[in-house]
Amino acid sequence: xxxxxxxxxxxxxxxxxxxxxxxxxxxxxxxxxxxxxxxxxxxxxxxxxxxxxxxxxxxxxxxxxxxxxxxxxxxxxxxxxxxxxxxxxxxxxxxxxxxxxxxxxxxxxxxxxxxxxxxxxxxxxxxxxxxxxxxxxxxxxxxxxxxxxxxxxxxxxxxxxxxxxxxxxxxxxxxxxxxxxxxxxxxxxxxxxxxxxxxxxxxxxxxxxxxxxxxxxxxxxxxxxxxxxxxxxxxxxxxxxxxxxxxxxxxxxxxxxxxxxxxxxxxxxxxxxxxxxxxxxxxxxxxxxxxxxxxxxxxxxxxxxxxxxxxxxxxxxxxxxxxxxxxxxxxxxxxxxxxxxxxxxxxxxxxxxxxxxxxxxxxxxxxx
Amino acid sequence: xxxxxxxxxxxxxxxxxxxxxxxxxxxxxxxxxxxxxxxxxxxxxxxxxxxxxxxxxxxxxxxxxxxxxxxxxxxxxxxxxxxxxxxxxxxxxxxxxxxxxxxxxxxxxxxxxxxxxxxxxxxxxxxxxxxxxxxxxxxxxxxxxxxxxxxxxxxxxxxxxxxxxxxxxxxxxxxxxxxxxxxxxxxxxxxxxxxxxxxxxxxxxxxxxxxxxxxxxxxxxxxxxxxxxxxxxxxxxxxxxxxxxxxxxxxxxxxxxxxxxxxxxxxxxx
Ligand SMILES: Nc1ncnc2c1ncn2[C@@H]1O[C@H](COP(=O)(O)OP(=O)(O)O)[C@@H](O)[C@H]1O
Ligand SMILES: [Mg+2]
Numbered sequence: 257x258x259x260x261x262x263x264x265x266x267x268x269x270x271x272x273x274x275x276x277x278x279x280x281x282x283x284x285x286x287x288x289x290x291x292x293x294x295x296x297x298x299x300x301x302x303x304x305x306x307x308x309x310x311x312x313x314x315x316x317x318x319x320x321x322x323x324x325x326x327x328x329x330x331x332x333x334x335x336x337x338x339x340x341x342x343x344x345x346x347x348x349x350x351x352x353x354x355x356x357x358x359x360x361x362x363x364x365x366x367x368x369x370x371x372x373x374x375x376x377x378x379x380x381x382x383x384x385x386x387x388x389x390x391x392x393x394x395x396x397x398x399x400x401x402x403x404x405x406x407x408x409x410x411x412x413x414x415x416x417x418x419x420x421x422x423x424x425x426x427x428x429x430x431x432x433x434x435x436x437x438x439x440x441x442x443x444x445x446x447x448x449x450x451x452x453x454x455x456x457x458x459x460x461x462x463x464x465x466x467x468x469x470x471x472x473x474x475x476x477x478x479x480x481x482x483x484x485x486x487x488x489x490x491x492x493x494x495x496x497x498x499x500x501x502x503x504x505x506x507x508x509x510x511x512x513x514x515x516x517x518x519x520x521x522x523x524x525x526x527x528x529x530x531x532x533x534x535x536x537x538x539x540x541x542x543x544x545x546x547x548x549x550x551x552x553x554x555x556x557x558x559x560x561x562x563x564x565x566x567x568x569x570x571x572x573x574x575x576x577x578x579x580x581x582x583x584x585x586x587x588x589x590x591x592x593x594x595x596x597x598x599x600x601x602x603x604x605x606x607x608x609x610x611x612x613x614x615x616x617x618x619x620x621x622x623x624x
Numbered sequence: 625x626x627x628x629x630x631x632x633x634x635x636x637x638x639x640x641x642x643x644x645x646x647x648x649x650x651x652x653x654x655x656x657x658x659x660x661x662x663x664x665x666x667x668x669x670x671x672x673x674x675x676x677x678x679x680x681x682x683x684x685x686x687x688x689x690x691x692x693x694x695x696x697x698x699x700x701x702x703x704x705x706x707x708x709x710x711x712x713x714x715x716x717x718x719x720x721x722x723x724x725x726x727x728x729x730x731x732x733x734x735x736x737x738x739x740x741x742x743x744x745x746x747x748x749x750x751x752x753x754x755x756x757x758x759x760x761x762x763x764x765x766x767x768x769x770x771x772x773x774x775x776x777x778x779x780x781x782x783x784x785x786x787x788x789x790x791x792x793x794x795x796x797x798x799x800x801x802x803x804x805x806x807x808x809x810x811x812x813x814x815x816x817x818x819x820x821x822x823x824x825x826x827x828x829x830x831x832x833x834x835x836x837x838x839x840x841x842x843x844x845x846x847x848x849x850x851x852x853x854x855x856x857x858x859x860x861x862x863x864x865x866x867x868x869x870x871x872x873x874x875x876x877x878x879x880x881x882x883x884x885x886x887x888x889x890x891x892x893x894x
Contacts, residue, residue, distance in 0.1 A: 319796055319800075339799040339800050340800070340803055340804055345800055348793050348796070348797055350793060352791065352796065353797075354816075365801050365803075366801035366802050368811075369801060369803045369804075369807055370802050414800075414801075417802070
């Protein structure tokens with residue numbers, strides 16, 4: 257690769273995580289994690305509680321020292337830098353606003369520490385307060401603010417320093433649902449407006465989906481998959497991602513061959529035949545896991561269609577915007593379908609005979 | 625206009641009994657104090673009843689007595705010094721223990737232990753110790769050391785929970801915003817802990833100011849207020865003693881209340 261290209265590539269990567277490991281005694285909080293976070297993207301670290309998200313974020317910010325590997329920001333290794341020397345700012349899980357300072361002094365704290373002059377600090381603080389829509393609140397004490405306003409102060413306090421990378425550790429976790437959705441939008445707006453690089457930690461897959469340019473799914477200290485929300489959802493890389501993100505039917509099956517059109521064929525132990533997408537290296541007789549999202553499975557009353565897998569409805573659950581039908585196919589396989597509440601089939605009752613169908617494009621075969 | 629019949633209060637008698645009991649309870653607590661206050665204004669050269677008229681001359685004598693002013697000065701000076709030293713020492717250890725170190729709970733228990741030592745034993749131990757070390761008893765050596773020794777565990781025990789409860793994330797947030805460890809202490813840790821430090825110092829001061837039993841063993845020719853008071857009682861029952869008691873009560877109570885109020889504010893802040 258020519259030198260210019262290499263430099264351009266380095267310039268496009270805001271944070272590079274290289275084979276990072278972190279042990280706490282016998283616990284491996286991070287295990288061989290490598291990923292590139294691009295400049296200007298909204299990047300989420302998604303995974304269940306205890307999977308190492310915070311540890312990775314704190315390693316980038318300089319609050320944990322990895323036991324293995326390297327972390328580069330803007331192409332420069334930062335492992336030897338203390339938190340106050342790194343070009344990152346963090347929004348802490350419980351915000352950690354300074355209780356002894358008012359809103360304005362909280363926001364101006366970083367500039368004061370760096371010795372910026374008073375007038376300049378005051379101007380920048382006011383500018384950032386306007387950005388987060390708190391220009392009226394500069395004189396308040398932080399304990400006189402609502403949850404959402406405190407959130408904004410934390411944002412302003414970090415953003416005023418113009419960080420190369422903003423690190424956010426589940427900052428919306430404590431908010432109720434309405435406010436949470438509102439703040440999600442607000443964060444997204446800020447990120448777009450500033451063109452800044454955000455690394456956002458969450459255990460909420462819906463939140464990650466709605467906000468991110470790309471998502472890294474983690475489990476037990478290991479990276480599971482990195483991709484856009486659509487890639488993660490439509491092409492899960494393994495069983496963990498398939499179950500953690502969204503709801504899916506998982507059926508153990510065995511490949512029987514490949515067709516001209518590229519789809520692979522597989523049959524489950526209880527006789528269900530699937531067409532779907534298999535990785536190129538998978539060959540006949542390989543054991544696979546067929547993944548089919550609940551909402552991609554369609555349920556029809558038996559008398560309305562000709563073809564499909566014959567099944568009976570075991571359970572019908574009303575879920576508001578959708579209906580969930582749990583069906584037993586001939587042969588005994590249990591398949592679950594989520595159907596929008598306005599579909600013609602919504603009146604199907606428990607015990608009814610139905611036909612199930614789906615598109616081969618929606619079936620992913622995982623080799624494990 | 626006819627008044628509606630008032631419903632009978634079924635707890636009438638209970639309430640009356642409770643009121644009487646509360647009065648007796650408080651009377652038991654405060655009667656001696658009331659007597660002292662009354663006697664302090666009694667115009668009689670022998671302390672005690674009967675009351676022979678009102679005067680404020682004893683207060684005049686107390687406030688003009690050279691002995692008393694000297695003792696008051698000694699108590700204030702030693703109290704302030706002992707409070708400053710013990711608070712500073714306690715703060716250093718509490719800061720050191722903030723994030724947990726090995727053997728910490730053993731050390732905490734060892735710090736607690738001297739609090740359980742009876743005062744008279746503490747006094748005798750110090751007397752023997754200073755004698756053995758051949759230190760002459762006076763205010764700025766033996767008394768000060770005895771007071772710091774006595775006050776230190778209390779200072780640590782008041783300060784430690786507040787320092788220990790300090791939210792680590794605040795320090796990390798400050799560091800994240802570019803503050804060096806020195807700046808973190810100066811701009812975040814210290815301002816937030818200061819009310820607790822002031823409350824501790826005031827508490828330490830009141831302990832030192834009121835300390836008698838150890839001090840009497842090691843004070844030599846110097847006198848603190850409690851020691852002077854005791855000597856006056858033993859020598860002669862002077863007529864101005866009640867007035868002196870009232871002055872001391874006022875000073876001690878004011879200091880303790882201030883310490884309490886500031887401590888409450890410190891707890892709300894952290
Ligand atoms: N300071 C620490 N000491 C010991 N174990 C820790 C420490 N911090 C995190 N861990 C462990 O590391 C793992 C990952 O923790 P964390 O990164 O906080 O997960 P997450 O943020 O995904 O919930 C957990 O098993 C946790 O118990
Ligand atoms: Mg976490």
